Amino acid sequence: MLDRLGGTGRVVGVGIGVLVVAYLAVSGQTQALVIGVITGLGYSLIALGLVLIYKSSGVFNFAQGEFGTVPLFVLYLARLWGMPYLPAAVLALAVAAGMGWAVERAVIRPLFDASRVTLLVATAGIALLSIGVTFWLNDAQAHTVDPAVTGSPSFTVFGIVVSWQRFLIVAVVAAVGLTLTWFFNRTTLGLAVLAASQEATATNLVGISVKRLSSLVWVLAALLGALAGILAGPFEPFGPGAITSKFLIPGFTAAVIGGMSSLPGAVLGGVIVGVGQSVGASGDLLPSSVPGGGAVVTFALLAFILLIRPQGLLGKS
Amino acid sequence: MGAIAGLVLGAPYFLERRAVDLSGAVIFAIIGLSLNVLIGYAGTISLGHQAFVGVGAFTAAYMAGQQHQPFLVGIFVAAVIGGIQAVLLGGLALRISGLYFALITLSYGVLAQESLFNIQSLTGGGAGAFAAIPTGKREYYFICLAFLAIVLYADWRLMKTKGGRALLALRENPRVASTFGINVKVYTLVAFAVSGTFAGIGGALLAHRDEVVDPTGFSFQLALLFVLMTVVGGLRSRTGIVIGSALFALLKVIVQEVPGFERALVRWDLTLPILAVAGGVVLVWRGGPRSKIAGGVLAGVALLVLSPLSVPWLEGRIDQIPPLTAERASGVVGPIFLLLVLTRLPGGIGQLVRPVQHWLRGNPWDWSVGRVKEVQITDVRA
Numbered sequence: 249m250l251d252r253l254g255g256t257g258r259v260v261g262v263g264i265g266v267l268v269v270a271y272l273a274v275s276g277q278t279q280a281l282v283i284g285v286i287t288g289l290g291y292s293l294i295a296l297g298l299v300l301i302y303k304s305s306g307v308f309n310f311a312q313g314e315f316g317t318v319p320l321f322v323l324y325l326a327r328l329w330g331m332p333y334l335p336a337a338v339l340a341l342a343v344a345a346g347m348g349w350a351v352e353r354a355v356i357r358p359l360f361d362a363s364r365v366t367l368l369v370a371t372a373g374i375a376l377l378s379i380g381v382t383f384w385l386n387d388a389q390a391h392t393v394d395p396a397v398t399g400s401p402s403f404t405v406f407g408i409v410v411s412w413q414r415f416l417i418v419a420v421v422a423a424v425g426l427t428l429t430w431f432f433n434r435t436t437l438g439l440a441v442l443a444a445s446q447e448a449t450a451t452n453l454v455g456i457s458v459k460r461l462s463s464l465v466w467v468l469a470a471l472l473g474a475l476a477g478i479l480a481g482p483f484e485p486f487g488p489g490a491i492t493s494k495f496l497i498p499g500f501t502a503a504v505i506g507g508m509s510s511l512p513g514a515v516l517g518g519v520i521v522g523v524g525q526s527v528g529a530s531g532d533l534l535p536s537s538v539p540g541g542g543a544v545v546t547f548a549l550l551a552f553i554l555l556i557r558p559q560g561l562l563g564k565s
Numbered sequence: 566m567g568a569i570a571g572l573v574l575g576a577p578y579f580l581e582r583r584a585v586d587l588s589g590a591v592i593f594a595i596i597g598l599s600l601n602v603l604i605g606y607a608g609t610i611s612l613g614h615q616a617f618v619g620v621g622a623f624t625a626a627y628m629a630g631q632q633h634q635p636f637l638v639g640i641f642v643a644a645v646i647g648g649i650q651a652v653l654l655g656g657l658a659l660r661i662s663g664l665y666f667a668l669i670t671l672s673y674g675v676l677a678q679e680s681l682f683n684i685q686s687l688t689g690g691g692a693g694a695f696a697a698i699p700t701g702k703r704e705y706y707f708i709c710l711a712f713l714a715i716v717l718y719a720d721w722r723l724m725k726t727k728g729g730r731a732l733l734a735l736r737e738n739p740r741v742a743s744t745f746g747i748n749v750k751v752y753t754l755v756a757f758a759v760s761g762t763f764a765g766i767g768g769a770l771l772a773h774r775d776e777v778v779d780p781t782g783f784s785f786q787l788a789l790l791f792v793l794m795t796v797v798g799g800l801r802s803r804t805g806i807v808i809g810s811a812l813f814a815l816l817k818v819i820v821q822e823v824p825g826f827e828r829a830l831v832r833w834d835l836t837l838p839i840l841a842v843a844g845g846v847v848l849v850w851r852g853g854p855r856s857k858i859a860g861g862v863l864a865g866v867a868l869l870v871l872s873p874l875s876v877p878w879l880e881g882r883i884d885q886i887p888p889l890t891a892e893r894a895s896g897v898v899g900p901i902f903l904l905l906v907l908t909r910l911p912g913g914i915g916q917l918v919r920p921v922q923h924w925l926r927g928n929p930w931d932w933s934v935g936r937v938k939e940v941q942i943t944d945v946r947a
Contacts, residue, residue, distance in 0.1 A: 308664045358908045364664055365610055366907060369796060372612070372789050373903040379786065380896030384889060489786065497675055500668050539690075540680030547676040551669060554661045 268523055279408050280526045286414045288522020289421045293476035294491075294499030295506065295514035296424065297469035303445040303509050304465040306364055310371040311351060312499065313492030314378040315473025319344040320481040320491065321382055324393045333396065341474050348470025352463050375492055382488040390485035396478070417479050421515065424472065428511055441465060498525065501550045507563020516561065524549055566925070573710070577703045584702040585774060586818045590811035591709040592770045595716050597795045597810030598803065599763030602720070604792070605800035606729070607756035608736030609658050610667045613674030614791045617761055619682055619783040621647045621768025626694035626778045627687060636699040640712075640769045647765020648758045655757030659750050674788050682780035693779030696772045709770050716763050717803060723759060732756055793903045799915025802935075804922065809914045813899060820891035831888040841867035912937035 269281065294312055301309045319340035326336035355370050362370075397412035404410075431438040444451040444461045452458050476499075477491045484490075498521045505520055506513020528541030538544075553560065577584045596618055603611045611617070621643040628639035654673060658666050682688050689695075698705055723729045731752045735742040739749045772778045790813065798809020812819075820826050829836045841863055848860025887893070906913050912935060919935025 308667065355904060355908070362907075365667070368610070368664060368667055369792060370904065370907050373793065373900045373907070376786065376789050376793065377897065377900035377904070380893075380900055383896050384893040385887060387887070387893075493785070497668075497672050501672065504665070504668065538680060539683045540676070540678075543672075543676045543679040547669075547672045550672050551657060551661075554665055554669065555657075558661070558665070 265520070268527060271527075277530060278406075280530055281523065282408050282410060283414070284523040284526030285519050286410075286417055286522070287480075287525070288502070288519040289417050289515070290476055290480040290518070291495060291498040291502045291521050292421055292515040292518030293424065293472050293479075294495045295502035295518050296428070296511060297472035297476075298499055298503045299506070299509060299511055299514045300465050300469045300472070302503070304441060305356060305367075305462055307356065307367045307371060308364070308500070309469065310368060310496065311374040311378065312469065312473050313494075313496035314375045314489075315344055315348060315470040316477025316481070316491030316495060317382065317486070317489060318347055318378060318477075319474035320393065320477040320486055321386065323478055323481075324391050327393060333394065337396070337478055340478055341471055344470045344474030344477075345467045348466040348468075349463055351470075352466035356462070356466070357459065375489075379489040379492065386488060388487050390487045392485050393482050395482040413479070413482060420475060420479060424475070425511075425515060432511075437464075498522075498546055501546050501553075504550060505553050505560055507560025510560065510562040513560055513562030521546060521549060577706045580818075580822070581703065583818055583822070584706050586815060588702070588706045588709045588770075588774050590814040591706065591713050592767050592774065593794065593810040593814035594807040595709075595713055595763060595767040595770070596791055597798055597806040598716055598720055599760045599767060600791050600795045601798075601800060601803075601806050602723075602756055602760040602763065604795060606724070606732040606736060607753060607760075609662070609753070609756070610792070611670045611760070612667050612785070612788050612792065613654075613670035613672075613677070614764060615783040615785065615787040616674040616677035616681075617647060617651060617764035618768040618771065618787075618791075619677055619778075619780075620650050621765035622772035622778045622783075623682060623688045623694060623768075624765070625769035625772040626689075626696040629696040629773070630689075630694055636773065639696070639773075640766060643769035643772075644762045644765040647768065648762040651757040651761020651764070652754050655754045658753060658757065671785060671788070674783075674785050678780055678783045678785070682783060688778075688780065693777045694772075695777050696775075698773050698776055705774060709774075712766055712770060713807075716766065717807075719759075719763075720803060728752065728755060790899065793899055797899075797902050797906050797913050799913030799918075799937075802913070802915025802918065804918045805913055805915025808918065812914075813895075816895040816899065817891045820894055827891055830894050831890065833889050835871070838867040838870045842871070 294316065297312050297315065298309055301307055301312070322343045323336050323340040326339050327333070331339070351371075351374055355374060356367065359367055359370055395411075395413040396416055402409050402411040403415075432442060440451065440456050441461050441464065444456065444458045448458050451461075473491075476495060480495070481491065484494075499518070502517035502521045503514050505517030506515070524545040525542040528543075528545030530541070576587050580587065596614070599617070600611060600614050603609050624643040624646045625639040628634045628642050629636070634642075654670070657669055661669055683690055700708065724733075731742065731747045732755075734745065734747055735749050735752055743749050775782075794810045794813040795806055797813070798807070799805030820830060845860040845862075845864025845867065848856045849864070852860055889897070910916060912919070916935055916937055920930065920932055923934040924930050
């Protein structure tokens with residue numbers, strides 16, 4: 249992975265990473281470090297969906313967070329109606345897949361030739377509509393939903409307490425990473441998606457339907473968003489727009505850090521944002537009179553990477 | 566023209582208990598015009614405009630509450646500070662453009678909401694800052710209207726000068742513009758300064774209208790709403806944006822004040838099928854062969870829902886869904902407007918108003934005046 253970094257990127261990226269980890273380890277904040285990494289892996293799931301969609305349609309998908317919130321509400325409702333956890337989660341994923349498909353058909357395809365910023369505004373409109381509908385059905389009430397793992401809530405390694413739900417996030421991100429690697433390297437369908445993202449017209453000419461691939465990618469991205477919502481949702485009470493407000497900007501920052509078109513980059517970017525936010529929130533970075541350290545760090549990371557290295561850490565220039 | 570002027574000036578008299586909402590509509594129009602300078606003229610999208618407005622609001626509250634300055638001084642300082650912070654952000658726009666700049670502004674908005682607006686000594690932290698309303702509620706509406714007139718005049722003058730034409734040129738293509746001797750960097754910053762100044766005025770007026778400003782009011786959903794009302798109003802159309810912004814600000818009031826509207830929304834389980842039958846009939850009557858079939862199916866299903874057989878069966882189930890009150894409806898209807906404008910009516914409300922303006926100037930009626938092919942936010946920079 250490191251050999252794909254350019255000279256500046258390698259020095260800057262590795263240097264900052266080592267500094268931050270060393271700082272946290274020395275100041276005895278290993279707990280915050282681990283939580284930061286795992287939160288960051290949650291951001292990675294959103295970032296992976298954003299990268300997939302950007303690669304295939306060149307769209308910045310502002311509805312990606314809602315692909316997480318809506319399934320979270322479905323999961324909550326299904327549990328409320330007494331469904332066991334696993335079928336409820338599968339139902340939530342199915343709803344997300346349907347939502348991804350519908351968004352592509354109803355909004356993205358009619359605007360296929362429009363400018364990319366217009367499409368950005370359109371996806372923002374979808375996000376607002378989804379927030380509006382969840383608000384209608386639910387008002388602003390905050391709900392809680394069970395985590396996937398109940399019973400023994402946490403375990404301890406090297407003096408660090410990790411809840412099983414957080415461990416599950418690590419496992420799911422690893423599984424998603426392996427699946428996506430396999431999908432894009434070993435299957436014909438995955439190759440077709442890559443081909444369509446690089447040269448849509450030629451792909452059409454050899455008899456592959458680019459439109460169907462576009463639907464497929466949106467469904468995949470919606471599933472990734474749903475995983476983020478279902479896995480990271482239970483940590484806090486959630487209301488309409490919960491995943492959008494907590495995950496969308498860190499997810500975008502992660503994707504941009506990774507280069508906006510690199511899947512491993514998105515995971516790496518997610519971890520960087522997660523750790524950065526936990527440093528920012530720890531209160532060592534800013535004077536105590538200035539709150540909101542997490543948001544400050546996210547903005548700084550985004551502005552820094554776009555000014556210094558716009559192609560991202562792992563992107564091709 | 567006289568009728569419109571009468572409506573605007575007389576509104577707070579025949580809708581007296583809504584004077585606060587009416588002031589809000591005027592303030593939203595100022596904010597919409599401010600966003601139009603960036604999206605419509607300069608071609609740089611801003612998704613952090615709630616921060617621009619918030620800076621103005623908190624500055625005005627600080628000047629009034631902690632410095633005990635008069636109302637107009639507060640507005641002036643808010644406009645200046647709003648312009649300065651916009652120029653600082655605009656500095657980034659010189660190096661980062663298009664989609665990536667949209668992300669930067671979005672992140673800046675969240676930074677402002679979570680960090681800047683929570684600094685205890687400047688903004689009162691989570692408790693909020695206070696700014697008294699300088700006049701009665703009805704008189705305040707006219708103050709807002711005066712500021713809207715100033716902003717409209719400034720915007721109109723700006724677009725009549727060399728600077729305005731330079732902005733339009735650099736939106737179309739910055740490279741070509743710079744070949745013609747337009748200083749792209751300076752004019753981009755000018756656009757940010759103007760937009761920030763307008764937003765600062767809007768924010769200050771908002772602060773004094775609400776009398777209390779707190780950071781939770783400036784979430785990024787507000788920024789999306791600003792973009793939405795500007796695009797629906799119609800980019801580069803002053804009249805369209807004023808109407809669009811006022812419409813979005815008053816959506817709740819319109820639903821509540823127009824007789825029968827709220828009732829129709831609350832009984833959406835009846836209204837929606839009736840609309841579906843009407844739509845289906847229109848499709849069968851006017852549409853092509855495929856939409857005739859679709860219209861027939863739609864009307865059939867809707868009639869089935871309305872039929873006396875299924876109503877009692879549905880009754881118990883639909884009652885579990887909360888009624889669509891005015892407050893809930895405004896969140897659902899607005900985004901639908903946006904998606905319709907993007908896919909069907911790219912000129913927004915401005916496109917609808919254009920033929921009327923054309924006709925009022927003494928020309929024959931012509932529907933095709935001011936028709937736009939797509940919502941052009943920016944072409945080259947993205």
